Amino acid sequence: MSDWFLIIYCGLITYLTRFSMIALLKKEMFNDRIREVLSYVPSAIFPAIIFPAIFLDSSGSFELADNPKILAAIIATCVGIFSRSILATIFSGLASYWAIIFI
């Protein structure tokens, strides 16, 4: 599949998830239980990107010793917990990563 088809299909599925409920939904279709579970979607999906990107190397093997990403991610998480700031989390993570690899 060419890159452009991939982009268009990803765009379509993104748009459809936004449009479908607005266009089709009758209020009763979503009960509180489904809403509650759906509110956990970010917590359920983002770690699936975060963890492998930190703990595995590009070939998919564990990289636990001598891995600056682990320490930087721990620092970023702590900063995130205390500051609740998205910006502070990203920048503290990047800054500590660079501090570890360049110093």
Add this chain to the structure above:
Amino acid sequence: MNSNFKIFLKGITDVSPLMIPVVPFGLIFGILSIDIGFSPLATMGMSLIIFGGASQIILLQLFSGGASSLVIISSVGAVNSRHLLYGAVVSEHVSDLKLIWKIIISYFLIDQAFAVSNEYFKKYKEKNKYFHLIGGGFTCWVVWQTTTFLGIILGAAIPEKLGLSFAIPLTFLAILVNDFRKFINVIVIIVSGLVATFGFNYIPYKAYVIVAALAGLFTAFILTKLKKDYE
């Protein structure tokens, strides 16, 4: 009743503080996309056609890892399933509108605009209150396209040695800052992360994102039920 334009402007002011974290996100997306080998045109096309930060970055991540198109598209769908929730909440406020407005509003139904407009919709009953969401969504659209463009330009200048691919897990980590303090969320985060990490080499077709997300949601389903029974 406020004029359409006034409500549109209110949407812009309300969403503005939330635009600050979008800036590094957009820059990182532009830089990485060029880094991975997409053309500037395709990179801009992603931001225009998909217009969703998490979807676009997952696309990059899986594409660079050699996942098949089907897996990429379904992972993007999984990331986007949260929009079903937004749509469900917004639908009751816009149910009387013409289809054309629903089509336009859907394009702008993004995390930040939803967050502020949902609050606005709860407070105000005006018929034209949906202009608030369009104002917020449009603001984010401008910021996203601009930062993507700047990222494309920077991408050519930034050395690979900076290890900017580490910015992907960091930006997603940052999105979760408000969830770190909630017990059920933390468990869900750990389950999903472990399933993805240990399943990375064993789950076929790079479908680890989907499998881990389902495992996480199932955990949330069980834990919220237990919590309710306990209460």
